[in-house]
Amino acid sequence: MKEEIIIAGFGGQGVLSMGKILAYSGLMDDKEVTWMPSYGPEQRGGTANVTVILSDERISSPVLDTYDIVVALNQQSLDKFSPRVKKGGILIYDTSGIHKLPERNDITIYPVNAMEATMEIGHPKAYNMVVMGALLEAMPYKLPMENVVKGLEKSLPERHHALIPVNRQAIEKGRTLLGS
Amino acid sequence: MLPIIKNIYFIHIMKEEVRLMKGNEAVAHAAILYGCDGYFGYPITPQSEVLETLEALMPWETTGMVVLQAESEVAAINMVYGGAASGKAVMTSSSSPGISLKQEGISYIAGSELPALILNVMRGGPGLGTIQPSQADYFQATKGGGHGDYRLIVLSPSSVQEMVDFVGLGFDLSFKYRTPAMILADGIVGQMMEKVVLPPQRPRRTDEEIRRQCPWATTGRNGERKRNVVTSLELESSRMEIINHRLQARYREIERNETRWEEIGVEDADYLIVAFGSIARICAKAMEMAEEKGIKAGIIRPITLWPFPKEAVEKAARGKKGILCVELNAGQMIEDVRLAVHDSLPVEHYGRLGGIIPSPQEIVDALEEKLINNIP
Amino acid sequence: MEIEDIIKEENKVYSKPRLLDDVHMHYCPGCSHGVVHKLLAEVIDEMGLAERTVGVSPVGCAVFAYNYIDVDWVEAAHGRAPAVATALSRLWPSNVVFTYQGDGDMAAIGTAESIHAANRGENIVMIFVNNAIYGMTGGQMAPTTLIGQKTATTPYGRRVDLNGHPLEITDILARLDGTCYVTRQSVHTPASVRKTKGCIKKAFENALAKKGTSVVEIVSTCNSGWKMSPVESNEWMERNMFEKYPLGDLKNI
Numbered sequence: 125m126k127e128e129i130i131i132a133g134f135g136g137q138g139v140l141s142m143g144k145i146l147a148y149s150g151l152m153d154d155k156e157v158t159w160m161p162s163y164g165p166e167q168r169g170g171t172a173n174v175t176v177i178l179s180d181e182r183i184s185s186p187v188l189d190t191y192d193i194v195v196a197l198n199q200q201s202l203d204k205f206s207p208r209v210k211k212g213g214i215l216i217y218d219t220s221g222i223h224k225l226p227e228r229n230d231i232t233i234y235p236v237n238a239m240e241a242t243m244e245i246g247h248p249k250a251y252n253m254v255v256m257g258a259l260l261e262a263m264p265y266k267l268p269m270e271n272v273v274k275g276l277e278k279s280l281p282e283r284h285h286a287l288i289p290v291n292r293q294a295i296e297k298g299r300t301l302l303g304s
Numbered sequence: 305m306l307p308i309i310k311n312i313y314f315i316h317i318m319k320e321e322v323r324l325m326k327g328n329e330a331v332a333h334a335a336i337l338y339g340c341d342g343y344f345g346y347p348i349t350p351q352s353e354v355l356e357t358l359e360a361l362m363p364w365e366t367t368g369m370v371v372l373q374a375e376s377e378v379a380a381i382n383m384v385y386g387g388a389a390s391g392k393a394v395m396t397s398s399s400s401p402g403i404s405l406k407q408e409g410i411s412y413i414a415g416s417e418l419p420a421l422i423l424n425v426m427r428g429g430p431g432l433g434t435i436q437p438s439q440a441d442y443f444q445a446t447k448g449g450g451h452g453d454y455r456l457i458v459l460s461p462s463s464v465q466e467m468v469d470f471v472g473l474g475f476d477l478s479f480k481y482r483t484p485a486m487i488l489a490d491g492i493v494g495q496m497m498e499k500v501v502l503p504p505q506r507p508r509r510t511d512e513e514i515r516r517q518c519p520w521a522t523t524g525r526n527g528e529r530k531r532n533v534v535t536s537l538e539l540e541s542s543r544m545e546i547i548n549h550r551l552q553a554r555y556r557e558i559e560r561n562e563t564r565w566e567e568i569g570v571e572d573a574d575y576l577i578v579a580f581g582s583i584a585r586i587c588a589k590a591m592e593m594a595e596e597k598g599i600k601a602g603i604i605r606p607i608t609l610w611p612f613p614k615e616a617v618e619k620a621a622r623g624k625k626g627i628l629c630v631e632l633n634a635g636q637m638i639e640d641v642r643l644a645v646h647d648s649l650p651v652e653h654y655g656r657l658g659g660i661i662p663s664p665q666e667i668v669d670a671l672e673e674k675l676i677n678n679i680p
Numbered sequence: 681m682e683i684e685d686i687i688k689e690e691n692k693v694y695s696k697p698r699l700l701d702d703v704h705m706h707y708c709p710g711c712s713h714g715v716v717h718k719l720l721a722e723v724i725d726e727m728g729l730a731e732r733t734v735g736v737s738p739v740g741c742a743v744f745a746y747n748y749i750d751v752d753w754v755e756a757a758h759g760r761a762p763a764v765a766t767a768l769s770r771l772w773p774s775n776v777v778f779t780y781q782g783d784g785d786m787a788a789i790g791t792a793e794s795i796h797a798a799n800r801g802e803n804i805v806m807i808f809v810n811n812a813i814y815g816m817t818g819g820q821m822a823p824t825t826l827i828g829q830k831t832a833t834t835p836y837g838r839r840v841d842l843n844g845h846p847l848e849i850t851d852i853l854a855r856l857d858g859t860c861y862v863t864r865q866s867v868h869t870p871a872s873v874r875k876t877k878g879c880i881k882k883a884f885e886n887a888l889a890k891k892g893t894s895v896v897e898i899v900s901t902c903n904s905g906w907k908m909s910p911v912e913s914n915e916w917m918e919r920n921m922f923e924k925y926p927l928g929d930l931k932n933i
Contacts (some may be wrong), residue, residue: 142496144324147324147497148324151322151324151499156499157324157497157498157499158496158497158498159324159497159498160495160496160497161495161496161542164574183498183585184585184586184589184592185585185586185587185588185589185590185664186492186496186498186582186585187492187586187661187663188589188664189661189663189664189665189666205334264500277322279324291564296417317860329901331711341771342770342771344767362773369773370767370770371768371881372770374763374796375792375793375796376792378760378792378793379760379763379793379796380763382756382757382760382763382764382767382793383763383764383766383767384767385756385757385763385764385767385773386736386754386756386763386764386766386767386768386771387767387768387856389764389768390734390754390767390768390771390772392767392771394767394771395756408689408757409757409760412757416755490868511772522734522752522753522754522768523752523772523775524731524732524733524752524774524775525731525733525750525751525752526731526732527731531751531752531753532752532753533746533752533753533754533755534753534754534755535737535746535753535754535755537743537755544845579842607865613826662911
């Protein structure tokens with residue numbers, strides 16, 4: 125098993141922390157993991173992306189050309205990374221704000237309206253967990269939910285543990301979006 | 305208040321042996337766990353998490369380790385000099401421009417024959433440059449950096465785990481040879497999160513142990529012994545030459561004993577890739593991709609950049625068709641590689657500059673262009 | 681009185697401090713450094729601190745201070761003595777750490793380190809010898825050189841428009857919350873020597889009591905650099921230096 129994933133969007137959308145929770149969840153499932161962020165000023169408002177690799181074996185490069193799964197949360201990220209989905213791979217993108225659709229027919233594409241779903245559950249800050257739910261549902265490697273919860277516990281500071289039920293709810297909501 | 309904090313930290317470490325951490329955070333934990341006595345630093349991207357993590361962990365409440373945010377990199381390295389002079393295990397960390405500022409102090413530490421650990425999480429230069437990853441301080445780290453004839457033991461980590469391990473190794477080697485050691489990391493290893501196994505808590509040495517282990521240290525004259533003076537000054541040239549010879553003899557000893565490297569698939573390969581730090585891992589991925597195209601490449605990763613594993617490189621290069629040095633600079637380590645193989649085979653360089661990280665495919669392309677198709 | 685009588689213990693009126701080494705000093709005849717060294721050696725010995733005092737010597741004329749006073753020493757890079765002392769003091773809190781710095785070290789190249797160590801209130805003693813000139817390198821302008829004063833790099837006298845103003849670093853240090861005791865003294869008369877000794881002692885007591893940073897400035901002469909006889913230097917100092925750098929306590933908490 126090896127999943128090479130990039131999550132890309134605006135700074136402030138929770139891209140890096142979603143990657144962190146994903147990496148921690150993998151760690152709780154006894155996988156080798158790397159989490160490699162773009163870092164710097166783009167943390168505030170610009171574009172941000174994070175590469176997460178989950179694997180049964182020792183991971184070589186934390187930096188990749190192509191990905192098994194691309195999660196794009198704005199137009200720039202979609203333009204940049206949709207050509208870099210491996211043949212047969214998966215592209216998930218949030219439809220809100222997207223005016224130019226990806227042109228690939230050799231991959232599986234899941235347009236999801238994560239923004240709208242987030243508004244429905246009434247927790248705007250849980251946006252990235254809605255996206256995470258969609259990712260977990262689409263990913264061939266099935267991460268057990270109990271390890272995702274453990275990942276949440278590990279990556280969130282203790283003072284935020286009260287928010288774990290909300291995050292679970294957001295993930296479950298996200299899981300339902302693929303077919304829509 | 306104090307005992308509660310103490311317990312939280314140790315229980316935390318004990319029940320969570322395997323953790324996910326950034327390289328910079330991991331260094332902070334490792335410093336405490338390896339019994340470091342003092343850390344002195346100044347914020348600079350991309351390594352500020354070292355100081356931030358130490359301040360958050362408050363080790364002065366647990367192990368008694370001193371942590372201080374200095375007024376400048378210059379002050380920080382001179383605090384390290386003072387701490388090292390008194391026999392304590394002390395360290396600092398910075399990134400390229402800050403490391404340039406520290407060079408005078410590093411030269412004093414080397415000239416005074418003191419142990420100390422310096423972490424450089426390299427960013428792109430020259431000047432203020434960029435905050436993105438780079439390996440452009442190879443020359444500075446391995447060829448001196450400051451003034452005078454000295455060397456640093458330079459350790460190059462390629463994973464978060466090695467960031468942890470090299471804190472312990474760096475302190476051990478610097479105390480063994482009474483010479484400063486540097487961990488030459490890059491922004492990738494500093495910012496990346498990986499699984500890491502933390503070492504058990506090594507107790508800090510007691511003052512009595514330090515007095516025994518470091519009879520040269522300025523611990524206070526303490527009755528029976530004569531005063532200790534830590535200085536790099538000797539105006540009498542004949543004596544200064546003796547000091548220099550002593551340093552050089554020690555550097556030869558380090559070369560004999562402490563050269564470290566890693567080899568991946570070297571024996572069956574037609575081509576050899578030489579790369580250090582996180583770039584060696586990108587090369588490992590490139591090696592797999594090249595193999596799918598029928599190109600057999602092996603990797604040698606110098607772990608000690610000084611002493612450079614020249615014999616290992618020379619041996620690994622035997623029978624190969626060519627060497628590709630992949631570095632995040634314009635060609636620095638390649639000089640050591642060329643010296644090692646005496647131009648007995650083609651040695652080419654592939655590098656990205658200014659904070660750009662090459663992708664594995666780029667490296668495969670470079671291998672094909674420069675060594676297989678010989679495109680200049 | 682015969683010489684045998686003079687050297688009898690009961691007739692002794694003065695002896696070299698025990699911690700001062702019996703060696704020739706490299707200082708010029710008439711220089712203030714020797715007197716300040718003697719006072720330090722006396723104070724450290726009288727307070728019983730020889731085994732737990734660590735000195736930090738500067739770059740400047742006092743670079744070799746470690747050859748004269750029998751305590752542990754670290755020789756610092758130019759201007760960095762307060763940073764070195766910070767670590768020595770924090771890592772060995774039971775030791776007493778002092779820096780010994782000249783005007784270039786304290787107020788030019790090392791201004792940041794001086795101010796920040798004092799501002800942190802490091803429990804150290806800073807001995808500051810201000811002779812308004814760079815002695816070691818051959819008499820160039822110091823940050824404390826007076827207006828009109830001739831030096832190797834101000835051969836026609838220091839000019840404000842070219843060289844700026846004399847820097848009153850001690851006054852600045854006195855304004856910082858980290859300092860507990862800041863005083864300016866001299867060692868050109870027996871009375872001033874006795875007074876300065878008391879000040880150095882008080883500074884060491886403060887360090888022992890962890891009260892913060894103590895600064896003892898000693899307005900000094902450099903007869904070689906000033907190109908005067910020692911006596912003329914003392915007179916010139918009284919006439920010119922004390923006006924800009926008046927003696928007395930600037931702060932005593």
